[in-house]
Amino acid sequence: xxxxxxxxxxxxxxxxxxxxxxxxxxxxxxxxxxxxxxxxxxxxxxxxxxxxxxxxxxxxxxxxxxxxxxxxxxxxxxxxxxxxxxxxxxxxxxxxxxxxxxxxxxxxxxxxxxxxxxxxxxxxxxxxxxxxxxxxxxxxxxxxxxxxxxxxxxxxxxxxxxxxxxxxxxxxxxxxxxxxxxxxxxxxxxxxxxxxxxxxxxxxxxxxxxxxxxxxxxxxxxxxxxxxxxxxxxxxxxxxxxxxxxxxxxxxxxxxxxxxxx
Amino acid sequence: xxxxxxxxxxxxxxxxxxxxxxxxxxxxxxxxxxxxxxxxxxxxxxxxxxxxxxxxxxxxxxxxxxxxxxxxxxxxxxxxxxxxxxxxxxxxxxxxxxxxxxxxxxxxxxxxxxxxxxxxxxxxxxxxxxxxxxxxxxxxxxxxxxxxxxxxxxxxxxxxxxxxxxxxxxxxxxxxxxxxxxxxxxxxxxxxxxxxxxxxxxxxxxxxxxxxxxxxxxxxxxxxxxxxxxxxxxxxxxxxxxxxxxxxxxxxxxxxxxxxxxxxxxxxxxxxxxxxxxxxxxxxxxxxxxxxxxxxxxxxxxxxxxxxxxxxxxxx
Amino acid sequence: xxxxxxxxxxxxxxxxxxxxxxxxxxxxxxxxxxxxxxxxxxxxxxxxxxxxxxxxxxxxxxxxxxxxxxxxxxxxxxxxxxxxxxxxxxxxxxxxxxxxxxxxxxxxxxxxxxxxxxxxxxxxxxxxxxxxxxxxxxxxxxxxxxxxxxxxxxxxxxxxxxxxxxxxxxxxxxxxxxxxxxxxxxxxxxxxxxxxxxxxxxxxxxxxxxxxxxxxxxxxxxxxxxxxxxxxxxxxxxxxxxxxxxxxxxxxxxxxxxxxxxxxxxxxxxxxxxxxxxxxxxxxxxxxxxx
Numbered sequence: 114x115x116x117x118x119x120x121x122x123x124x125x126x127x128x129x130x131x132x133x134x135x136x137x138x139x140x141x142x143x144x145x146x147x148x149x150x151x152x153x154x155x156x157x158x159x160x161x162x163x164x165x166x167x168x169x170x171x172x173x174x175x176x177x178x179x180x181x182x183x184x185x186x187x188x189x190x191x192x193x194x195x196x197x198x199x200x201x202x203x204x205x206x207x208x209x210x211x212x213x214x215x216x217x218x219x220x221x222x223x224x225x226x227x228x229x230x231x232x233x234x235x236x237x238x239x240x241x242x243x244x245x246x247x248x249x250x251x252x253x254x255x256x257x258x259x260x261x262x263x264x265x266x267x268x269x270x271x272x273x274x275x276x277x278x279x280x281x282x283x284x285x286x287x288x289x290x291x292x293x294x295x296x297x298x299x300x301x302x303x304x305x306x307x308x309x310x311x312x313x314x315x316x317x318x319x320x321x322x323x324x325x326x327x328x329x330x331x332x333x334x335x336x337x338x339x340x341x342x343x344x345x346x347x348x349x350x351x352x353x354x355x356x357x358x359x360x361x362x363x364x365x366x367x368x369x370x371x372x373x374x375x
Numbered sequence: 376x377x378x379x380x381x382x383x384x385x386x387x388x389x390x391x392x393x394x395x396x397x398x399x400x401x402x403x404x405x406x407x408x409x410x411x412x413x414x415x416x417x418x419x420x421x422x423x424x425x426x427x428x429x430x431x432x433x434x435x436x437x438x439x440x441x442x443x444x445x446x447x448x449x450x451x452x453x454x455x456x457x458x459x460x461x462x463x464x465x466x467x468x469x470x471x472x473x474x475x476x477x478x479x480x481x482x483x484x485x486x487x488x489x490x491x492x493x494x495x496x497x498x499x500x501x502x503x504x505x506x507x508x509x510x511x512x513x514x515x516x517x518x519x520x521x522x523x524x525x526x527x528x529x530x531x532x533x534x535x536x537x538x539x540x541x542x543x544x545x546x547x548x549x550x551x552x553x554x555x556x557x558x559x560x561x562x563x564x565x566x567x568x569x570x571x572x573x574x575x576x577x578x579x580x581x582x583x584x585x586x587x588x589x590x591x592x593x594x595x596x597x598x599x600x601x602x603x604x605x606x607x608x609x610x611x612x613x614x615x616x617x618x619x620x621x622x623x624x625x626x627x628x629x630x631x632x633x634x635x636x637x638x639x640x641x642x643x644x645x646x647x648x649x650x651x652x653x654x655x656x657x658x659x660x661x662x663x664x665x666x667x668x669x670x671x672x673x674x675x676x677x678x679x680x681x682x683x684x685x686x687x688x689x690x691x
Numbered sequence: 692x693x694x695x696x697x698x699x700x701x702x703x704x705x706x707x708x709x710x711x712x713x714x715x716x717x718x719x720x721x722x723x724x725x726x727x728x729x730x731x732x733x734x735x736x737x738x739x740x741x742x743x744x745x746x747x748x749x750x751x752x753x754x755x756x757x758x759x760x761x762x763x764x765x766x767x768x769x770x771x772x773x774x775x776x777x778x779x780x781x782x783x784x785x786x787x788x789x790x791x792x793x794x795x796x797x798x799x800x801x802x803x804x805x806x807x808x809x810x811x812x813x814x815x816x817x818x819x820x821x822x823x824x825x826x827x828x829x830x831x832x833x834x835x836x837x838x839x840x841x842x843x844x845x846x847x848x849x850x851x852x853x854x855x856x857x858x859x860x861x862x863x864x865x866x867x868x869x870x871x872x873x874x875x876x877x878x879x880x881x882x883x884x885x886x887x888x889x890x891x892x893x894x895x896x897x898x899x900x901x902x903x904x905x906x907x908x909x910x911x912x913x914x915x916x917x918x919x920x921x922x923x924x925x926x927x928x929x930x931x932x933x934x935x936x937x938x939x940x941x942x943x944x945x946x947x948x949x950x951x952x953x954x955x956x957x958x959x960x961x962x963x964x965x966x967x968x969x970x971x972x973x974x975x976x977x978x979x980x981x982x
Contacts, residue, residue: 621788
């Protein structure tokens with residue numbers, strides 16, 4: 114049974130098919146990357162997976178169950194989490210509070226208890242804070258916990274979003290261009306974090322442009338172009354696939370991919 | 376004492392209000408000042424509720440006085456026509472306001488920005504129009520008188536007991552609102568304010584959260600409206616009018632969005648200043664308009680946040 | 692029955708024309724600087740009231756009207772320069788409260804400078820109603836419609852055919868880009884306020900013989916104009932006109948067939964319904980949020 118599956122998904126915007134009959138199946142516990150040129154529909158696919166868009170046709174399956182059309186918060190409660198290409202940080206809250214929001218689906222106190230600040234709420238706050246700190250230390254941000262989020266630099270904010278998504282203890286984690294804007298050192302650290310996440314059994318789905326990271330870390334790679342599947346396979350298979358090389362990687366990109374294995 | 380500091384010492388910020396409340400009356404030269412004080416706390420209560428909606432959750436309501444009206448007429452109609460005691464009517468009004476907010480909020484809160492503003496505007500106006508037109512129940516444009524409640528044998532015709540009642544009610548509500556800051560519901564609301572998208576994908580039912588805060592803020596306003604009607608002994612449909620809605624919103628913005636104490640400050644400014652200027656009765660609107668414009672232009676972040684920023688800057 | 696409907700149609704058209712002009716003024720300013728100017732209703736009020744009092748002071752009507760428009764335009768410019776410009780960059784709620792404060796201020800000024808009574812102006816073409824299809828229509832109503840139509844046409848010509856008009860559109864579309872090509876955007880926004888004030892004033896002068904005027908007609912007018920903008924779709928000039936006319940129709944017909952007490956409510960009820968069903972309004976464009 115796949116962790117996340119797309120069954121002939123299609124969606125159109127103003128007459129243009131952004132995703133056209135895309136099917137893919139992601140096994141549990143793997144690192145699965147989706148690559149493709151700009152405008153290929155990668156983020157659109159993510160939005161379909163996370164319930165932000167409703168498909169025109171096709172189905173989305175989560176742990177074998179049909180979740181097509183479910184709202185993002187219901188998907189989140191089933192164990193799906195994601196980060197965003199354009200950061201969606203809670204800038205008015207502290208770093209720690211941002212990650213605490215990530216624990217929301219594990220918090221059980223109701224509105225009334227919250228208003229009265231009952232002991233159950235206090236206990237839960239403590240647990241939430243601890244779990245949030247743990248998530249922060251995984252991405253190396255524990256020192257920034259009390260700072261307001263809008264004081265952080267871009268690279269740190271990307272890590273914050275990752276920590277926030279991790280805090281929700283997802284079964285499937287969608288990462289939308291986590292390495293965008295990162296320098297090589299940060300990318301290497303990101304590589305390590307993703308590996309540790311995958312080792313816990315969390316299924317990681319990556320949309321990325323950084324070929325080095327993709328080729329190094331992925332168990333499987335799915336190539337999109339113009340909203341359609343171009344190829345799928347292991348990293349090695351994909352980088353030497355003629356259609357992929359031609360459409361996307363180009364000569365230069367193919368060399369980079371080769372170097373990653375060299 | 377930003378929201379962040381408050382989450383570490385939730386009630387510390389409110390603690391210093393208590394001595395001020397108790398010491399201030401010592402300086403009151405006459406009973407009139409008790410009246411002003413009572414009005415300040417009553418409006419602060421309504422502003423606090425609106426602050427939860429606007430400051431925390433980032434929504435906007437330009438029709439909130441409608442709920443003032445519902446609460447106000449509840450204590451007018453309840454005892455007079457339904458034989459219900461005042462305290463029960465207050466609760467009834469709050470529940471009714473909450474239910475109406477829940478019903479109307481579902482479709483309204485899906486809107487954003489200017490659309491939300493005009494929808495709430497229209498809603499508030501509709502309530503005012505209904506209150507004006509249904510004269511059989513409401514006494515029409517001239518309103519109806521409100522029987523004074525009996526409270527532990529105190530003479531509720533005087534302003535003094537109202538001052539203490541309103542202040543205590545505000546304080547209690549402020550504690551409840553502050554509790555919200557460091558709680559899952561509060562964090563969810565603040566998250567919605569900054570990014571509805573992210574809030575959604577983290578499992579927050581955004582629609583439900585907005586609805587809850589809208590209902591709570593409606594209840595706050597309703598209780599304030601009930602107090603207002605009982606205090607004045609009379610109520611007219613103007614209570615639910617556009618002017619009051621704008622003043623409430625201005626109190627929230629002026630005091631500082633998201634600042635519990637700011638609700639009190641904003642209410643104080645917008646209640647006291649016009650009173651101070653009643654000598655210029657003819658020029659009341661001119662003055663009010665200038666005050667609104669001036670405060671928004673020069674203190675646009677709100678008084679409390681501006682003071683906090685200045686304090687933080689001075690300490691460096 | 693048909694005659695009755697026609698009657699409502701005429702009155703709806705007339706009052707709708709005024710709403711359309713108010714809505715147009717809103718749209719002009721909103722497009723130029725993203726501000727909802729609640730004082731728009733006061734521009735209408737000032738046009739009518741100033742004309743009335745200048746005429747009472749002895750000035751011939753045409754001069755009084757011209758001066759009234761000029762005074763109102765100056766008010767519009769002052770509003771922009773003194774209240775809107777200093778608050779540039781503030782959040783939308785703050786800006787809304789500023790314009791509402793301005794509207795309250797202008798209402799207070801009118802209350803003091805004029806008085807609190809209702810006033811009228813003599814209708815230009817006499818008071819004999821014209822018979823049309825079983826219904827009557829005042830000759831002045833035709834003037835209102837013609838005037839509104841002329842204003843819309845002139846505005847369209849101005850924006851489409853003159854350089855300044857194009858500069859105004861450029862400012863509305865992308866302020867930064869407009870500045871980069873050398874347009875003085877601050878002056879353009881001021882221009883939009885001036886034009887909106889002028890339109891409002893003319894609308895006020897046109898409608899006074901029919902609906903009378905007083906110091907506080909501005910508020911409800913602004914609210915309805917705002918509602919008309921939402922109905923037509925915010926940001927669309929054509930939508931503003933259509934929204935205004937539609938709103939006038941809804942009001943007239945519901946007042947006629949349902950209850951005149953709830954005439955004002957009908958307008959807001961319709962607005963709420965439209966917002967729920969078509970949040971973009973009749974002609975607005977939906978925003979696609981990029982994730």
